[in-house]
Each structure stands twice: as C-alpha cells, then as structure tokens.
Amino acid sequence: MESDWFVEIFWLDEVDSTQRYLLDGLKNQTLKAPVCIGATLQTSGRGSRGNQWVGEEGNFFISFALKREDLPRDLKLESSSIYFAYILKELLAKMGSNVWLKWPNDFYLGEQKVGGLITNLAGDCLVCGVGLNLRRAPENFAVLDITMDAKVLCDAYLEKLKTFPMWKQIFSKFTLEFERSKAFSTHSNNLMIELKDAVLCEDGSLECNGQRMYSLR
Numbered sequence: 001m002e003s004d005w006f007v008e009i010f011w012l013d014e015v016d017s018t019q020r021y022l023l024d025g026l027k028n029q030t031l032k033a034p035v036c037i038g039a040t041l042q043t044s045g046r047g048s049r050g051n052q053w054v055g056e057e058g059n060f061f062i063s064f065a066l067k068r069e070d071l072p073r074d075l076k077l078e079s080s081s082i083y084f085a086y087i088l089k090e091l092l093a094k095m096g097s098n099v100w101l102k103w104p105n106d107f108y109l110g111e112q113k114v115g116g117l118i119t120n121l122a123g124d125c126l127v128c129g130v131g132l133n134l135r136r137a138p139e140n141f142a143v144l145d146i147t148m149d150a151k152v153l154c155d156a157y158l159e160k161l162k163t164f165p166m167w168k169q170i171f172s173k174f175t176l177e178f179e180r181s182k183a184f185s186t187h188s189n190n191l192m193i194e195l196k197d198a199v200l201c202e203d204g205s206l207e208c209n210g211q212r213m214y215s216l217r
Contacts, residue, residue, distance in 0.1 A: 036064035056136035079204025112142035
C-alpha cells in the first residue's frame with residue numbers, strides 16, 4: 001500500500017534526545033505528524049526500559065511520528081517495534097549489510113548490538129525512535145558494516161515506509177529470522193528472560209515461561 005503522505009524532516013546539529021524533542025513538539029503543537037527529527041549528535045538518547053542510548057557524533061539518531069490512522073490496518077500496535085525495525089533491517093540488507101533483528105527491537109551484527117528502535121504512543125500518533133552506530137560504538141557494541149551517511153539513510157528509510165507493507169508480510173519474514181534470537185535473552189518486568197524456549201505468536205508477542213511478552217517499548 002503506497003502512501004501519499006509527506007514527512008517533514010528537521011535536522012539538528014545537537015540535541016539531548018530526538019524522541020524527547022519530538023514528543024515535546026507534539027505536545028505543545030509546534031510539530032505535527034507525520035514528522036521526523038534527526039540529529040548529528042544526541043547527548044542523552046532514550047533506549048528500552050528507560051535506559052540511555054549512548055550517542056557518538058556522526059551516528060544515526062532519528063525519531064518520527066506517524067498518525068495511527070495511516071498505519072496498516074492489520075498492524076497490532078504492540079508489535080510496531082518489530083514492524084518498523086524489520087523494514088529498516090531489510091533496507092540495510094539491500095544496501096549490503098549483514099545486520100539482523102533480535103526480538104523485539106535490537107539490531108545486531110553477529111553477537112554484538114549495533115542499534116535499536118523503540119516505539120511509544122503519543123495521543124493519536126505512534127512515535128518511533130531509532131539509533132544506529134554508523135561510525136563509532138561504545139565498548140562491546142558494533143559499528144554498522146557498511147559506510148552510510150545518516151541523512152541519506154533517513155531519507156531512504158522514510159521513503160521505504162511509504163509502501164506500508166501489511167503486518168502479515170513483515171511477520172512471515174521475521175518468523176524465519178527469529179530463530180537467531182533464541183540464543184539470546186530479553187527483559188520483561190525488569191527480569192532477564194532466556195529466549196531459547198520462547199514461542200513467537202502471530203501478533204509478534206512471545207510466550208515464554210508461562211507469560212506473554214509484547215514488543216511495544
């Protein structure tokens with residue numbers, strides 16, 4: 001499904017958090033979806049579970065907001081992290097990267113994390129934040145295995161999102177890749193959960209150790 005919406009992009013030299021900047025703008029109505037905020041340097045990015053995503057200058061930091069009414073009709077909001085992350089993963093793979101998606105929102109090269117994506121609801125909008133190590137990485141993290149300019153990647157990703165594939169199309173491909181996640185763990189309610197025996201459900205959630213976990217972060 002091709003969308004005709006146009007995403008306005010604001011690129012900042014430096015910001016504490018593209019997601020915080022975007023959420024504040026939506027709240028005080030200085031920004032309106034669909035909109036994207038990008039930055040050359042992010043000093044206090046937001047990661048999963050309230051953690052800080054360490055930013056290095058020249059890496060990829062964007063946050064964008066889309067109207068919920070524009071999303072595919074079969075997309076469960078609880079699985080939007082998988083949906084938007086896998087679309088970016090496919091784009092990077094087409095550009096020559098070996099990056100893969102660990103459930104539900106982490107980009108990996110081999111066994112090292114190279115970035116992540118989080119989604120939040122803000123009124124009638126879905127807000128998505130992305131961080132990728134394009135040039136530099138903290139200790140024990142990886143740098144993307146292809147040379148890529150942040151602004152070029154931002155434009156390409158937002159253009160690809162205009163196609164808005166159905167959730168079932170994305171899920172069918174992610175199902176195959178999910179097997180790689182079973183060698184890792186995830187967090188639920190501040191507890192570390194091993195994924196080796198996890199079962200991936202059709203809505204993108206996991207059944208593991210008698211509990212259901214969703215990917216909305």
